[in-house]
Amino acid sequence: MNTPLIAPSVLAADFANLQRDVEMLNRSAADWIHVDIMDGVFVPNISFGLPVTAAIKKHAQKPLDVHLMIVQPERYLEAFRDAGAEILTVHYEACPHLHRTIQHIKSLGVKAGVALNPHTPVSVLQDIIQDIDLVLIMSVNPGFGGQKFIERTYERVRQLAALIAESESQAIIEIDGGVNQDNAPLLYHAGARALVAGSFVFSAPDPEATISNLKKLW
Numbered sequence: 001m002n003t004p005l006i007a008p009s010v011l012a013a014d015f016a017n018l019q020r021d022v023e024m025l026n027r028s029a030a031d032w033i034h035v036d037i038m039d040g041v042f043v044p045n046i047s048f049g050l051p052v053t054a055a056i057k058k059h060a061q062k063p064l065d066v067h068l069m070i071v072q073p074e075r076y077l078e079a080f081r082d083a084g085a086e087i088l089t090v091h092y093e094a095c096p097h098l099h100r101t102i103q104h105i106k107s108l109g110v111k112a113g114v115a116l117n118p119h120t121p122v123s124v125l126q127d128i129i130q131d132i133d134l135v136l137i138m139s140v141n142p143g144f145g146g147q148k149f150i151e152r153t154y155e156r157v158r159q160l161a162a163l164i165a166e167s168e169s170q171a172i173i174e175i176d177g178g179v180n181q182d183n184a185p186l187l188y189h190a191g192a193r194a195l196v197a198g199s200f201v202f203s204a205p206d207p208e209a210t211i212s213n214l215k216k217l218w
Ligand code: DX5
Pocket: 009, 011, 012, 034, 036, 067, 140, 141, 142, 143, 144, 145, 146, 147, 176, 177, 178, 179, 196, 197, 198, 199, 200
């Protein structure tokens, strides 16, 4: 049976015990480690940057899925690749030359993702979907963990899945924000294949079991 890829977000980890939490993710059924980079400009919050990403990489045995919530992400692509990113996702809303930025990411030898804020129609990707490895649909407004899932997301996933099928793109759909055990199966059935989960995993009494359960819902 197919299951979604699970990408726990270290934004919700204990930053004073990052090595411990990354080792927990190594032992767990997690597929990727989601790394949220916030610059205080594109989003109202500041998370962490290159040195912390490199420190996570030092202990991680799973691919780093790096979500850049920053303006002018093209300035930092190579640095985040060097810090250990295997997937680099930029925001559509931060990239006036998105095609060039996608080609730049691919030239670095990593997978290229594009994130969409909740208000951005999925149809804006129509002419670039074939070039993208991953589309990240924000199911909350980016900037903070622990927010409420936006219900409209299911319809957006269905629309994007249709666009991907029509264009014979290989892109996979990732969902980020407010993911939990209740919405995860619905998202998977709508067409999502990767789920980011921050607070749901790290605030659980048993994060490892919670990750396994997210994969076993179908
Ligand atoms: C929000 C980030 C998310 C965040 C998700 O801007 O992109 O990755 O960590 O956290 P939860 O799962 O708590 O909504």
